[in-house]
Amino acid sequence: MTAIEVTHVIKSYNDTEVIRDISFSVKKGEIFGILGPNGAGKTTMLRMLLDQIKPDSGTIKIFGEPIKLKAKDKIGYLPEERGLYQKSRILEILVYFGMLKSMSKTDAHDSAEKLLRTMELYDVKNKRVDELSKGMQQKVQFIGTILHNPDLIIVDEPFSGLDPVNTRLLKRVIMEQKKAGKTIVLSTHMMEQATELCDTLLMINKGKIVMYGKPGEIMDKYYKNSIIIEPEDAGDGDISSSKTISRLRDIAGVVDIKHHKREMELFLDDETDENAVLREIIEIIKIKRFEHSVPSLNDIFISIVDEGTE
Amino acid sequence: MSKITTVAMYEFMKIVKRKEFMLMTIGFPLLFVIVTAIPILLLSQAGPDDHVFGYIDKMEMFEFPENVTNLHSSIGPISAKTSTNTYIRLNRTYESSLLLKSGDIRGFVIIPEDYMETGIINAFGKDIPTEEISDILVDNLLMDVTDEETGLRIKEPITLKRYTVDEKTDKVRELGLPDVINKIAMPFIIAVLLFITIFSSSGYLIQGVAEEKESKIIEILLSSVTTGQLLAGKIIGLGAIGLVQLCIWLLVSISASSMFLPQFAFKIYLIILAFVYFLLGYMLIATFMATIGSISSSLRESQQLAGLFTFAAILPLMFMQILLTKPDSGMSVFLSIFPMTSPVAMLVRIGSTNVPFYQILASILILVLSAYIVLIIGARIFRMGVLMYGKRPTIRDIIRFTINPESE
Numbered sequence: 129m130t131a132i133e134v135t136h137v138i139k140s141y142n143d144t145e146v147i148r149d150i151s152f153s154v155k156k157g158e159i160f161g162i163l164g165p166n167g168a169g170k171t172t173m174l175r176m177l178l179d180q181i182k183p184d185s186g187t188i189k190i191f192g193e194p195i196k197l198k199a200k201d202k203i204g205y206l207p208e209e210r211g212l213y214q215k216s217r218i219l220e221i222l223v224y225f226g227m228l229k230s231m232s233k234t235d236a237h238d239s240a241e242k243l244l245r246t247m248e249l250y251d252v253k254n255k256r257v258d259e260l261s262k263g264m265q266q267k268v269q270f271i272g273t274i275l276h277n278p279d280l281i282i283v284d285e286p287f288s289g290l291d292p293v294n295t296r297l298l299k300r301v302i303m304e305q306k307k308a309g310k311t312i313v314l315s316t317h318m319m320e321q322a323t324e325l326c327d328t329l330l331m332i333n334k335g336k337i338v339m340y341g342k343p344g345e346i347m348d349k350y351y352k353n354s355i356i357i358e359p360e361d362a363g364d365g366d367i368s369s370s371k372t373i374s375r376l377r378d379i380a381g382v383v384d385i386k387h388h389k390r391e392m393e394l395f396l397d398d399e400t401d402e403n404a405v406l407r408e409i410i411e412i413i414k415i416k417r418f419e420h421s422v423p424s425l426n427d428i429f430i431s432i433v434d435e436g437t438e
Numbered sequence: 439m440s441k442i443t444t445v446a447m448y449e450f451m452k453i454v455k456r457k458e459f460m461l462m463t464i465g466f467p468l469l470f471v472i473v474t475a476i477p478i479l480l481l482s483q484a485g486p487d488d489h490v491f492g493y494i495d496k497m498e499m500f501e502f503p504e505n506v507t508n509l510h511s512s513i514g515p516i517s518a519k520t521s522t523n524t525y526i527r528l529n530r531t532y533e534s535s536l537l538l539k540s541g542d543i544r545g546f547v548i549i550p551e552d553y554m555e556t557g558i559i560n561a562f563g564k565d566i567p568t569e570e571i572s573d574i575l576v577d578n579l580l581m582d583v584t585d586e587e588t589g590l591r592i593k594e595p596i597t598l599k600r601y602t603v604d605e606k607t608d609k610v611r612e613l614g615l616p617d618v619i620n621k622i623a624m625p626f627i628i629a630v631l632l633f634i635t636i637f638s639s640s641g642y643l644i645q646g647v648a649e650e651k652e653s654k655i656i657e658i659l660l661s662s663v664t665t666g667q668l669l670a671g672k673i674i675g676l677g678a679i680g681l682v683q684l685c686i687w688l689l690v691s692i693s694a695s696s697m698f699l700p701q702f703a704f705k706i707y708l709i710i711l712a713f714v715y716f717l718l719g720y721m722l723i724a725t726f727m728a729t730i731g732s733i734s735s736s737l738r739e740s741q742q743l744a745g746l747f748t749f750a751a752i753l754p755l756m757f758m759q760i761l762l763t764k765p766d767s768g769m770s771v772f773l774s775i776f777p778m779t780s781p782v783a784m785l786v787r788i789g790s791t792n793v794p795f796y797q798i799l800a801s802i803l804i805l806v807l808s809a810y811i812v813l814i815i816g817a818r819i820f821r822m823g824v825l826m827y828g829k830r831p832t833i834r835d836i837i838r839f840t841i842n843p844e845s846e
Binding site: 175178180181200201203204205207209210211212213214216224225227228229230269272 | 441444445448452649650652653654655657658659660661662663825
C-alpha cells in the first residue's frame, strides 16, 4: 500500500521555481530518504507533505487521500530547525504536543513517560528545557514526534548535532518504528546514514529529481568498471612519470587513468577482466594495494551535484 | 477537546504560572491601594495637633478667644478629627521669644501699631493658623459695626450648591462630590484598566509568537494545527488572561473605592460596556500584535514594530484632558469612534457627557467590523509570516498574500 503519493508537484516562490514537476511514491512501512544539498527544495517538499504550504500544481496524497486536517494527527514531524519552550518543563511540553495531536491528557502523559524511559530521559522529565543539553533537547523533540504513535513519521536531519552514542540510540528507535510498521520519511544530507537506513532514496537538486530508487539499484546504475592501485614507491615521483602512465594506458582494456595523491584509478571497458589487468600492472610497477572501485553514495551525490552545477 | 481549546488552555496556563503575571495581577492593585491608602492614612494621622499660640496686640484693640476647636473632614472609614488652638496674650517680644524657645508655645504673632494702615502682622514660630487668625481679626473688627449674621456673610459670602434636572424623571437633584467622582474618576479608572489589560494581553501574544518563531517551535505546532487554529487559540487563551486581570482589578477597584470613598457608585452599564470594549479592542490589537510577531524575525524587532500601534492606542490617554473637559468636541467624537482609540476614549466620554446612543452603537459596530477585517487579513499574513525565517516579508509580499493567501 502507498503511504505517500506525489504527482507532478510544482512550487514557486515569487518567480523562482523551487520544486519542478516532482513525482514519487512512498510505500507503507518503508524508510524513504530524501537527499539533496542545501537549498535543493527538501524542506519545501516536506512542508507540502505536511500541508503547511500548498503546491502550485500537482497532487499529494497521504494514505490514499488528499491531506486533510485530520491526517495531521497521523503524522509525526521533526523539523530541521528545532526549538522548545525554554522555560517550560519537559513532560508538560510533551503532553501539550500529544494533546495537539488529539490525544487525551492521560494518554499523552503515559506515552511521554514511556518514551522518556526509552530515550533515557526519564530522570529529567520535570526539568526545564533550558536545563538540558542540546542533544537531550533534540531527543525530547524526537519523542514529541512519535509520542502519538503516528503512522507516518517525517524527520528532517534527525542526526544533526547528536553525538555518536545518541545517534546510535536514535537509529535504533527509528528501526523499531519501522519494525512496528510505520512509514518514515527521512530528509538528510548525511549519505552514510541514508545508505544504512533507507529502503528507497530520492535525491533532488535545484527542485528536480536527479536520482530515485533502491540504494542497490542506484549503486548499480552508477557502477564504474575501475580499479584503484597504490604503487609501492608512491611519493618519489616515479610512478607519475609519463613513461609509467603511458605503459599503464597501453594495457588492453584500460580506457582512462586518473592520478590521485598516492593512488591511481584505472577505468576499464565493460568487457575487460580486472584480474588480467592486474597481472599486467605488476609487470610494470610494484603495488602494495589493489582494489575494485565501488562508488559510495557520497561520491554519487557529489558527482550529481557537480554535474548539475556544471 | 478541540485543538483551539488545547492551544488556548496551554497559552492561558503558561502565562498564569509565570511569576510576572502574579506580580502584575495581584501586585498592581495592591500597589494602587498602597499608593492611594498610605497618603490618606498618613494625612489622617498627621492632622493638625493641639497647639498654643501667643499674640502681642500693640494696638490694644483685639481680643482673641481662649480656645478655637476645628473639626476636620472625614476620609472614608476614618472618622473626622478635631484639633484645638489655644491663644494667650503676651506683652513683650523678648518674653514671647523665650516661651517659643522653651517650646511652651508653637508660635506667636505681633499686631503692630500701624496694622490698620498696612494690614501687616508679624509672625514667629511654626504652623501659624493664618486663616483662623484672619477670622479672629475680622470678628473683632466687625464686632461693633454689624450683627453676627452679616459678619458671617462677609467672611463667607458664597457657598455654591449645584443642581441638576434628571432627564427621565424631571426631578431636581443636588450635585455633590459623589457626582464629580463618579463622572470623572470612574470612567477614567475603567479606561486606564482597559488600556493596561488590552496591552498586557496583546503583549503576551506578540512575545509568544515572536518567541515561537525565533525558536522554531512554530514548525512543530503547525504540523499539528493550522495557522488559523493556532492564532485563534492564542487570541482566546491570552484574551482570557486579560479578562481575569480585568475582573480582579475591577473587583479590587470597587472594593477599595467603596471602602475609602463611600460616595463612589460603580455603574453596571459602564462595567458591561468595559467588557464589550475589552473584547473588541483586544481582538483588534491582539490580531495586530500576532501579525507583527509573525512577520518579525526576532522579539526585539516585533516590539519595535508594535510600538507604532501602541502609540496610536495611547492617544486617548494623551488627549484625556480634552475628553474630560470637551467630551462633545470633534476630536473627542473622532477618538471615540476611531477603532484603535475607541475603547478607552468612549468610556471616558460616557463618563463626561451624555453620549448619543447612535455614537456608542457606531463605535461598537466600527470596532466589530475593523476587528473582523484585521482578523481575516492578519490570519493570512500570519500564515505566511510564521514560516519565513531570517527575512521579513516585503510590503509587496504582504499585499500579494493578503489578496491571494494561496500564493506563499
